[in-house]
Amino acid sequence: MTREQGAHGLKMYSAARHDGVEPSLLQAERALFVEGDLQTSRKWFDTAYCEAECGGDGPAMARAALGLGGLWVHEHRGMADAEMVRARQRRALALLDPGATLGLRLRIRLAGEEDYRTGAHVAIEKMLVEARVAGDAPATAEALSLAHHCLLGPEHGAQRLELAKELIGEASRTGRRSDLVMGLLWHALDLLLAGDPHAERRLRELHALLALEDHLAAGFVVDAIEVMRSIRGGRFAQAEIQAAACAERGAAVGDADATAWHGGQLAAIRWYQGRITELVPLLSELVDSPTLSAVDNSPLAVMAVAAATAGERRVAAGALARLRGRNLADLPHSSTWLVSMYGAVEAAHLLQDADTSAQAYALVAPFAHLPVVASLGVACLGSAHHLLGVASMTTGDLDRAVEHLRAAVQDNLRLEHWPAIVLSRSRLGQALALRDGPRDEAARRELARAAQEAAALGMMLPGDGLPAPVSRAGGWGGGEGRHRVSCRRRGRRWQVELGDRSVLVEHSVGMAHLASLLANPGYEIPAVDLAAGPGRKGAQAAEGAAISAQPVLDDRARREYKQRLLHLQAEIDEYESMNDPERAAAVRAERDWLIAELTAASGTAGRVRRFAGNEERARIAVGKAIRRALARVAEADPVIGHELRDTVQTGLRCCYRPD
Numbered sequence: 001m002t003r004e005q006g007a008h009g010l011k012m013y014s015a016a017r018h019d020g021v022e023p024s025l026l027q028a029e030r031a032l033f034v035e036g037d038l039q040t041s042r043k044w045f046d047t048a049y050c051e052a053e054c055g056g057d058g059p060a061m062a063r064a065a066l067g068l069g070g071l072w073v074h075e076h077r078g079m080a081d082a083e084m085v086r087a088r089q090r091r092a093l094a095l096l097d098p099g100a101t102l103g104l105r106l107r108i109r110l111a112g113e114e115d116y117r118t119g120a121h122v123a124i125e126k127m128l129v130e131a132r133v134a135g136d137a138p139a140t141a142e143a144l145s146l147a148h149h150c151l152l153g154p155e156h157g158a159q160r161l162e163l164a165k166e167l168i169g170e171a172s173r174t175g176r177r178s179d180l181v182m183g184l185l186w187h188a189l190d191l192l193l194a195g196d197p198h199a200e201r202r203l204r205e206l207h208a209l210l211a212l213e214d215h216l217a218a219g220f221v222v223d224a225i226e227v228m229r230s231i232r233g234g235r236f237a238q239a240e241i242q243a244a245a246c247a248e249r250g251a252a253v254g255d256a257d258a259t260a261w262h263g264g265q266l267a268a269i270r271w272y273q274g275r276i277t278e279l280v281p282l283l284s285e286l287v288d289s290p291t292l293s294a295v296d297n298s299p300l301a302v303m304a305v306a307a308a309t310a311g312e313r314r315v316a317a318g319a320l321a322r323l324r325g326r327n328l329a330d331l332p333h334s335s336t337w338l339v340s341m342y343g344a345v346e347a348a349h350l351l352q353d354a355d356t357s358a359q360a361y362a363l364v365a366p367f368a369h370l371p372v373v374a375s376l377g378v379a380c381l382g383s384a385h386h387l388l389g390v391a392s393m394t395t396g397d398l399d400r401a402v403e404h405l406r407a408a409v410q411d412n413l414r415l416e417h418w419p420a421i422v423l424s425r426s427r428l429g430q431a432l433a434l435r436d437g438p439r440d441e442a443a444r445r446e447l448a449r450a451a452q453e454a455a456a457l458g459m460m461l462p463g464d465g466l467p468a469p470v471s472r473a474g475g476w477g478g479g480e481g482r483h484r485v486s487c488r489r490r491g492r493r494w495q496v497e498l499g500d501r502s503v504l505v506e507h508s509v510g511m512a513h514l515a516s517l518l519a520n521p522g523y524e525i526p527a528v529d530l531a532a533g534p535g536r537k538g539a540q541a542a543e544g545a546a547i548s549a550q551p552v553l554d555d556r557a558r559r560e561y562k563q564r565l566l567h568l569q570a571e572i573d574e575y576e577s578m579n580d581p582e583r584a585a586a587v588r589a590e591r592d593w594l595i596a597e598l599t600a601a602s603g604t605a606g607r608v609r610r611f612a613g614n615e616e617r618a619r620i621a622v623g624k625a626i627r628r629a630l631a632r633v634a635e636a637d638p639v640i641g642h643e644l645r646d647t648v649q650t651g652l653r654c655c656y657r658p659d
Contacts, residue, residue, distance in 0.1 A: 021060045024048035028067050033178040036217035038070055039254025049088060058095030062102040065092040069109045071178060071217055073116045073149040077256045077291050086113065104131060104139045112146030117294050119332030121150040137173035144170060145179075148186050153333030154193075154367040161190045181206075181215045185222075192225070195371045195415060216253045223249055225377040227265050232380055232417040234457040236269050243269070259291050260299070261378045264339075267302045268379035272419040274460025274627060276302075277310035277651065287319070295334035297323055298374060301343025308350035311649065311657065320347050320356065328359045338364070338372045338384060345387040349394045357394035364388060368404070371415055382420025383411035389427060398435035405431055419459060426450035426461045429638070438639065447638035455631040460645060484658045485644055487515040496633055496640055503637040510629030513622055517648060517656040524653040528618040615652055623650040 028044030031037040045067035052060035065088040069075065076082040089106050096103040108131060111123040128143040144167040151160050168183035184206045191199035203225065210219055223246040230239035243265040250258030263279075263286050270276045283303040286292070292299065300323040308316035323344055325331070331340060341364050348356040368388055372381040389404035405428035412420040429446030436443060454461050483499045493504045494511045505511060513530045575584035630648065634641020649655045 021048055021051045021055070021057060024051060025060060025063050025067075028064070032067055032071065033176045034213075034215075036071065036178060036181070036215035036219070037253065038075065038217055039252070041067060041070070042254065058092065059102060061088070062092040062096055062106055065089040066102070066105055066109060069113070071145070071182065072255075073112050073146050074293055075256055077293070079290075086110070099134075101136055101139060104134060104136055105142055108139055108143045108146065112143075112150060115150045116146075119295050119334065121147065121156075124150050137170060138176070141167060141170045141174050141176070141179045145182050145186070152193075152335035154338055154370055155333065157190060157194050157370075161187065164190055177213070178215065181209060181218045184209060185218050189221075189376055192377050193370070193373050195369070195411070197414070216249075217255065220246065220250045220253050220255055220258075221376050224261055224265070228268075228373075228377055228379050231265070231268050231272070231419065232415065234272075234418040234459075236273055236458060239265070239269055256291055257293070257375070259289065260286065260293070260296065261375065264298065264302075264374050264378050267306075268374070268381065271305070271381075272423065272457075272459050274645065275623070275650075276306045277649070278623075280306050280310055280312070280315075293334070293336075295332040296336050296375075297331060297334075298336040298339045298343065301340040301347065304347035305343050305350070308347045313351065316347055316351060320344060320351065320353070324356060328356065329363060335375045338367065338370065339374045339379075339381065342372050342381050342384075342387045345391045345394075349390050352394065354395045357391040361388055361391040361395070364391075368407070369411075371411070371417075380415070380417060380420075382415065382417050382424060383408040385411055386420065386424045386427065389424070389431065393427070393431050393434070398431055401431040402428065402435060418453075419457060422450050422453045422457060422459055423461065425453070430642075444638070447642070451631075451634040451638045451641055455635045458631075460627045460630055461634070461642070484521055485518055485640060485647075485656075487511075487518045489515070496637075498640045498643055501637060501640055503633065503640060505629070505632050505636055508625070508629055508632070510625035510627070511632075513626050513654070514629045514633075514644075514648070517626075517654055521656050521658050524655045526615070526618075526653055527622040527651070528615050530622050530654060531614075531618040619650075619652050622654065626650050626654065 024044050025048045028041045028048055031044060032041035045064045049061055049064035049068065052058075052064055065085070068085045068088065074082075076085050089110055093103060093106045093110070096106070098104070098107060104127075108124070108127045111127045115121050115124045124143065124147045128140070128147050131139040131143045144163050148160055148163045148167070151163070164183055164187035167179060167186065171177075171179035171183055184202065188199055188202035188206055191202055203222070206218070206222065210222065223242070227239050227242045227246055230236075230242055243262055246265070247258050247262035250261065263282060266282070267276065267279060270279055280303070283299060283306055287299045287303050289299075300319050304316045304319035304323060307313075307319060323331070323340065328344065331337060341360050345357060345360050345364075348354075348360070364384055364387060368384050370384050372384055372387065374380070385404045385408035389401045389408055392398070392401035392404060405424055408424035409421055409428060412424055425446050429443050429450055432440055432443035432446060438444075450461060453459075485496060485498045487494055487496050489495075489507075490504065492507050494507060494515060496503050496505055516525060516530060572584050626648065627650070630641060630644050633644060647656055647658050649657060
């Protein structure tokens with residue numbers, strides 16, 4: 001081959017490379033940095049990397065390998081994918097000057113990924129300093145965002161705020177829209193994680209920016225925050241619908257957290273509804289899901305709480321032991337660390353594990369002023385003072401428990417987290433009763449108010465988790481053994497008795513179910529039998545009715561339901577603005593029924609649920625009816641209500657377990 005022929009061939013290859021690799025890279029970079037479409041960008045970057053590797057184009061390989069890292073850290077959860085992307089980044093780096101722009105950016109990405117995986121932040125902070133010294137705007141912006149992601153522990157709040165502000169400023173130098181979006185998002189999240197009342201202002205600014213042009217990855221996080229806000233407002237049914245839609249969006253965007261976030265949101269909703277035991281099967285799968293972040297231990301904590309609440313003590317103790325490891329203090333301070341501590345404390349309270357409670361208290365005490373927020377605003381469990389109060393109850397320091405729980409009520413009020421207020425108030429009443437006796441006026445007042453507020457929100461409060469029996473005087477303590485609750489029909493009402501305590505409650509379907517359970521202590525009754533009524537077995541009632549491969553609701557019905565829901569919500573808002581609570585309550589009842597129907601027809605992540613037979617329908621209907629009945633009993637007599645919440649189990653099989 002002559003020199004002229006060689007030169008001509010090189011020109012042809014260069015033109016082919018430009019026609020092949022460059023368009024793929026431009027498509028990929030637009031998808032990632034402008035649209036925030038993680039899934040689409042990965043496909044284009046993968047194509048571009050293969051094209052560049054075939055041509056031995058180091059700079060193009062580096063751009064593609066960088067893009068495969070994405071916007072967030074730890075986007076590739078599976079071991080095979082993560083190692084493939086890391087190998088590509090290292091291979092591309094070996095072909096470049098490590099001090100040049102692309103080399104610096106690759107080293108920043110590799111440092112951030114390694115720090116996040118190990119729960120550290122030293123390497124990425126060093127790379128940030130190097131990027132600043134080099135004056136490289138894209139490298140500095142990427143280092144700022146990755147460093148922020150590696151510093152999501154509760155002790156780094158002030159440092160994160162400064163990083164977010166610097167990223168917003170750096171966006172004017174890079175000219176990349178995603179840098180501005182990420183900077184505003186991080187800043188809003190930092191304020192949210194700090195419980196700052198001005199977080200709403202930053203969120204509105206972010207909403208306005210996204211309204212001009214959507215950014216799919218950031219929009220998914222914003223949607224998750226909206227779910228959290230609905231939970232704070234006690235709008236559980238609405239939050240559940242939002243959570244399903246949010247999960248669908250996350251999956252479409254290609255965010256690896258879509259499944260875990262949906263599980264976390266459902267867990268928060270069910271916790272406040274008093275239905276956390278329903279999630280034991282889901283959590284059993286989630287705790288070992290390869291989609292979980294390397295430093296996310298919160299599913300284990302939630303699993304421990306759910307199992308302990310369901311009375312599955314061995315499962316709960318095992319989950320708590322896995323969470324605790326050799327030393328609870330070794331748990332990485334990730335974005336879910338406070339949530340993991342919350343779960344550890346609640347599970348330890350139910351298991352009467354004073355050692356774990358004491359250790360958790362010491363670890364969380366420096367962060368008492370913070371709200372317990374999961375990940376990037378996915379869910380909120382209220383003030384950290386709450387878990388410190390519960391831990392103190394378990395260790396027997398009741399003065400300290402009362403102090404923390406009073407602070408929790410006030411902090412939750414500032415957060416406008418109504419379910420958390422109710423739960424902290426209930427725990428405060430329990431702590432006062434344990435310290436000052438069950439007849440203490442303050443204890444009775446807090447418990448009664450908590451029960452009333454819980455009924456208004458559709459919550460079922462957890463029991464106190466303490467093994468002490470109920471005395472004949474109707475309090476905690478005494479040595480006569482736990483009295484059983486009895487229930488008998490008195491005309492249109494039911495008389496519910498516990499020791500010397502007695503209360504009358506209006507008849508309802510749920511009270512009839514409850515009476516059947518109380519008449520058969522320790523005996524599991526299938527929900528389908530309770531739904532069928534006295535004298536009829538579920539098999540008879542279900543005869544010929546099971547349909548198994550058809551959708552519960554078709555698409556048209558779901559659309560009509562959602563349109564009707566919007567109309568009803570507008571009516572509720574109008575009546576409330578007119579100070580007409582009776583009409584608002586009537587419309588709200590219809591709205592709640594429609595939401596329940598729509599929710600029951602949707603499975604995980606909003607997928608259409610198929611008929612599971614009458615057993616599933618009965619589980620849902622009977623569970624709701626019994627929970628409403630328990631709320632009425634608790635409103636009439638908090639002591640009897642707490643006893644029943646501690647001993648009545650619902651599900652496919654329902655049972656009253658007084659012993």
